Amino acid sequence: MTNPPATGSREVMLEPDELIITKTDPTGHITYANRIFMRIAGYSEDQLLGQPHNLIRHPDMPRGVYRLMWKTLQAGQEFFGVVKNYTSDGNYYWVLANVTPDYDSQRRLQGYFSVRRQPTRRAIDTVTPIYARMRDIEAAAGKAAAPDASLAWLQEELAKQGHTYDSFALTLLDETAQERSA
Numbered sequence: 001m002t003n004p005p006a007t008g009s010r011e012v013m014l015e016p017d018e019l020i021i022t023k024t025d026p027t028g029h030i031t032y033a034n035r036i037f038m039r040i041a042g043y044s045e046d047q048l049l050g051q052p053h054n055l056i057r058h059p060d061m062p063r064g065v066y067r068l069m070w071k072t073l074q075a076g077q078e079f080f081g082v083v084k085n086y087t088s089d090g091n092y093y094w095v096l097a098n099v100t101p102d103y104d105s106q107r108r109l110q111g112y113f114s115v116r117r118q119p120t121r122r123a124i125d126t127v128t129p130i131y132a133r134m135r136d137i138e139a140a141a142g143k144a145a146a147p148d149a150s151l152a153w154l155q156e157e158l159a160k161q162g163h164t165y166d167s168f169a170l171t172l173l174d175e176t177a178q179e180r181s182a
């Protein structure tokens, strides 16, 4: 299935207490979606189950972010990130996402699990220019080299600020937690 055309340009917001939850199989095909995801993304359960999760991929999102996400998950670790997604009618929404591997009792990988909430405006403003730069780097690098090129730039850039990707993501998370408890 292809992404919808970029006709809409309205930002759809989650309520402060709303969580978007999905599960996938080990190849990233959706096996579960909660009602909030269906409402925000604008798809029915039938339209979602079995579909690859890139169904909602927004073209402003750098490939390097997903490269890092998959590397992290495949190393058995959890990933945090601020992500822009498409709705079915071409609008968009931002989430602060946590994605984790989902294991059974014998530590066999069942798939992946993601919980997302509304990020702060500050977190969105922090990542927007970073993602735009990564997209520029990707356009210049060509398709095959794009994800690694933009990811290398991101990691170098964060290192200059004394951050790893994980410590950077935690600042986005802390900020959101602080705003919620204020």
Ligand SMILES: Cc1cc2nc3c(=O)[nH]c(=O)nc-3n(C[C@H](O)[C@H](O)[C@H](O)COP(=O)(O)O)c2cc1C
Binding pocket: 022, 023, 024, 028, 052, 053, 054, 055, 056, 057, 058, 061, 063, 066, 083, 085, 099, 100, 112, 113, 114
């Ligand atoms: C549990 C889980 C949740 C995901 N959530 C999203 C999401 O919200 N938006 C998105 O674009 N990709 C999401 N992905 C990543 C997609 O599978 C895909 O890698 C990404 O959209 C990039 O598309 P591409 O691999 O075709 O380049 C998720 C993957 C997993 C395993």
